[in-house]
Amino acid sequence: MGLFVMPSLGSDMESGTLAEWLIAPGDAVARGDVVAVVETQKGAIEIECFEAGTVQELKARPGAVLPVGAPMAVIQAEGEEAPAARPGSGPEPAAAGQPALTQETVPSAPAMPRASAVRASPAARARAAELGLDLGAVTGSGPGGAIVLADVEPGGMRDIGEPSSRLSEMRKAIAAAMTRSAQTIPHFFMSQTMDMQGAIDFLAGRNEKAPPAERILLGAVLLRAAAVATQKVKTMNGHYTDGAFQPAGQVNPGLAVSLRGGGLVAPALADVPSMTLDETMAAMRDVVSRARAGRLKSSEMTRGTLTVSSLGATSGEVMAGVIFPPQVALIGIGAPQWRPWVAGDRIVPRQVITVTVAADHRVSGGRQTAKFLSEFETLISQPEAL
Amino acid sequence: MRALFLEELTRIAPDIDPAEVSDEDHLQDDLELDSMDVLNLVTALHLRLGISIPEADYTKIATTAAAVRYLSAAAGGE
Numbered sequence: 001m002g003l004f005v006m007p008s009l010g011s012d013m014e015s016g017t018l019a020e021w022l023i024a025p026g027d028a029v030a031r032g033d034v035v036a037v038v039e040t041q042k043g044a045i046e047i048e049c050f051e052a053g054t055v056q057e058l059k060a061r062p063g064a065v066l067p068v069g070a071p072m073a074v075i076q077a078e079g080e081e082a083p084a085a086r087p088g089s090g091p092e093p094a095a096a097g098q099p100a101l102t103q104e105t106v107p108s109a110p111a112m113p114r115a116s117a118v119r120a121s122p123a124a125r126a127r128a129a130e131l132g133l134d135l136g137a138v139t140g141s142g143p144g145g146a147i148v149l150a151d152v153e154p155g156g157m158r159d160i161g162e163p164s165s166r167l168s169e170m171r172k173a174i175a176a177a178m179t180r181s182a183q184t185i186p187h188f189f190m191s192q193t194m195d196m197q198g199a200i201d202f203l204a205g206r207n208e209k210a211p212p213a214e215r216i217l218l219g220a221v222l223l224r225a226a227a228v229a230t231q232k233v234k235t236m237n238g239h240y241t242d243g244a245f246q247p248a249g250q251v252n253p254g255l256a257v258s259l260r261g262g263g264l265v266a267p268a269l270a271d272v273p274s275m276t277l278d279e280t281m282a283a284m285r286d287v288v289s290r291a292r293a294g295r296l297k298s299s300e301m302t303r304g305t306l307t308v309s310s311l312g313a314t315s316g317e318v319m320a321g322v323i324f325p326p327q328v329a330l331i332g333i334g335a336p337q338w339r340p341w342v343a344g345d346r347i348v349p350r351q352v353i354t355v356t357v358a359a360d361h362r363v364s365g366g367r368q369t370a371k372f373l374s375e376f377e378t379l380i381s382q383p384e385a386l
Numbered sequence: 387m388r389a390l391f392l393e394e395l396t397r398i399a400p401d402i403d404p405a406e407v408s409d410e411d412h413l414q415d416d417l418e419l420d421s422m423d424v425l426n427l428v429t430a431l432h433l434r435l436g437i438s439i440p441e442a443d444y445t446k447i448a449t450t451a452a453a454v455r456y457l458s459a460a461a462g463g464e
Contacts, residue, residue, distance in 0.1 A: 207441050212429035215441070217421050260401055260418045288422045293400065313421050 002051055004073040006038070006066040009045055009301040011325050012177040015067045016040045018060050027055045029075060034297065036072065041173035042265055043294035045301060053077040170263045181325050185240075186361040189320045192373040195343075196336050197350040199383040218336070219310050220281040222353075224386050226308045226331045227251045227272035229375035235364035236329035236357070236372060237305045245328065245363045250274075254304030254324065255284060257291040266324060267296045268304030277386050311335045320356045328360035387461070388454045394430040395450075398423050409451035435461060 006016055016038040023035045034046040035055075056074040060066055199221050207215040230237050230251045238247040251273050254266035267287045272280055290296055307324045310333040319332030334354045341350035355376055357369045379386060392404040395417075402417060413419045419427070424444060432438050437460045439447060447453035 204441065211438050212425065212432045215425060217425060219421065258420070260399065285422065285426070289426065292398075292423075 002053060002075045002077055003071050004035070004049065004075050006068050006070045006072055007047060007298055007302070008068045009038075009040055009298055010042070010173075010177070012173050012180075013040060013042075013068060015065055015070075016045075018062050018064050018066060018072065019044060020062055021058055023055045023058075023073070025055050025057055029053060029055060032299075038298075041169045042301070043170070043263075043296070045296055045298055047298045049075065051075065051077055167259075167261050167263050170259075170265075174264055177325065178322050181322050185323050185325065185328075187323060187358050188361050188366075188369075189356055189358050190366060190369040190373065191318065191320070191354055191356040192377065193339075193352050193354045194377045194380065195341055195350050196353045196380060197341075199380045200336065200351055202383040214278075216277060216281045217284075219312065220277060220284050221380065221383060221386060222310050222333050223253060223255060223269075223284065223308050224272060224275070224277055224280045225376050225379040226333075227253050228379055228386070229372050230306060230329075231273050232375050233364075233368050233372045235368045236359060238328060238363075239305070239326040240328050240360060240363060241326050248305035250305070252303045252305045254307040254327070255287065256307055256309035256321075257288050259292065265291050265296065266304060266307050266309075267291055267300035268302075270299075270303060306330065309333065318354045318356055321358050323358055323360060328363045330358040332356040332358065387458050388450065390434065391431075391450060391453050391457065394427060394434060398426045398430065407450055409454075410449050412448055414448070431457065437461065 009016070017040075018036060019039045020037040021035070022037070023029060023033075029035060029049045030052050031049060033049045035049045036047045038045050038047050053075040056076050058073045060070070060072045066072065196218075200218065203216055203218060203221065210216075228251075230253070234247050235245070237251055238245060240246070250271045252268045252270050253272055254268040256264060256266045258264055267290075269275075269280070269283045269287060272283075275283065287296070287300065304324070304327060306327050307321075307330045309319055309321050309330060311319050313335060315335040317334045317337050319334050321330040321332040323330045332355070334356075336351040336353050338349055339352045340347050341352060343350070355373060357372055359369050392407060395407070395413075396402050396404050399417065399419060407417070411417055413424060413427075428439050428444070428447075435457065437457060439456075439460075443456070446456045
């Protein structure tokens with residue numbers, strides 16, 4: 001019997017609000033299925049299931065604020081016997097010692113209404129749950145008759161200023177994580193400026209013949225180079241938890257994505273060194289557009305083993321960042337700049353970039369970061385091989 | 387063409403209110419599109435209009451007014 005609990009989606013997360021169930025009792029679920037949507041300070045996150053099985057019971061109602069570790073559902077693993085009688089009161093060993101639920105929990109509701117029976121937006125569901133409103137009795141004004149927030153607001157839609165308040169919540173979460181990082185991680189920084197002209201020309205030539213859907217951005221080249229170089233430097237890849245460094249088996253770079261208006265999220269791609277450049281670009285495109293739409297997956301929020309923050313085409317020259325705990329390194333990449341460059345015995349105009357590693361001194365030292373920078377420079381000097 | 391352009395722009399950047407976009411707003415400097423947004427916009431315009439804007443012409447669609455001129459000319463010239 002598996003207890004499905006509110007996952008931690010980052011070291012700064014304390015609780016989340018269940019916005020929507022995408023499963024109902026009796027449903028079969030596979031590992032990796034999205035089973036629920038949870039509102040966090042970082043936006044709505046799709047929560048994935050960690051094991052295959054059959055949904056026995058939903059323990060939390062949409063709208064409930066649940067601390068990390070609070071039970072959300074009971075999922076019976078494949079091949080397991082269904083519990084005899086007494087639905088909802090079976091053994092729950094994982095619940096021992098878990099924080100108590102805060103509000104609106106339904107410890108043994110035998111028959112939850114199926115979430116998808118009524119078409120309604122997550123915000124409308126959450127507000128209706130807050131108000132104790134039955135969505136079945138509400139007339140929807142949204143697309144296809146879907147119930148939207150305005151339909152459940154008493155007295156019609158008010159200007160609740162949600163986007164700005166969500167952004168300020170996100171800034172608070174970022175501030176908490178970055179303050180903790182600055183106070184607890186002994187950072188040191190090492191930079192190197194490198195010739196990017198070869199990679200820029202290579203991409204321009206490649207993209208000239210490609211339709212827009214197949215074009216590759218410089219950011220994908222930089223992300224792949226960073227991930228491949230990190231494979232050679234184990235002390236930059238992993239987590240520092242419980243007073244010790246836990247190196248990671250594969251390189252899952254988090255990609256810092258700026259959201260309009262000041263938000264920032266860093267969803268992680270899985271095992272970038274095993275991808276081609278085209279696959280890296282496709283994965284970046286997918287994750288950036290979902291970050292903008294506020295629909296990232298729980299695994300993307302948690303699997304990052306280091307972060308890459310690239311300033312893009314028109315921005316500052318150097319980015320010396322703050323490590324995202326519990327990670328131990330952040331690669332900051334400035335925008336390309338035209339500079340005089342010594343090539344052989346001549347001085348030529350070249351576009352160069354400055355790569356800055358912020359590293360955790362508890363885990364690595366100057367020699368390892370220098371090795372990373374040298375690997376990175378070698379990789380971008382042969383862009384066709386990336 | 388302007389309505390079509392704004393429709394695709396706000397699909398890429400859902401938090402932009404099309405009513406508040408002026409003809410001279412710069413996509414990157416004023417509307418805060420990054421290189422990924424610009425590429426997604428160019429891809430959407432390619433699918434919608436069959437016009438494949440080369441990278442070298444990105445500066446010619448830097449504002450709504452410029453983009454409408456560019457796209458109208460490209461659509462009429464084909």
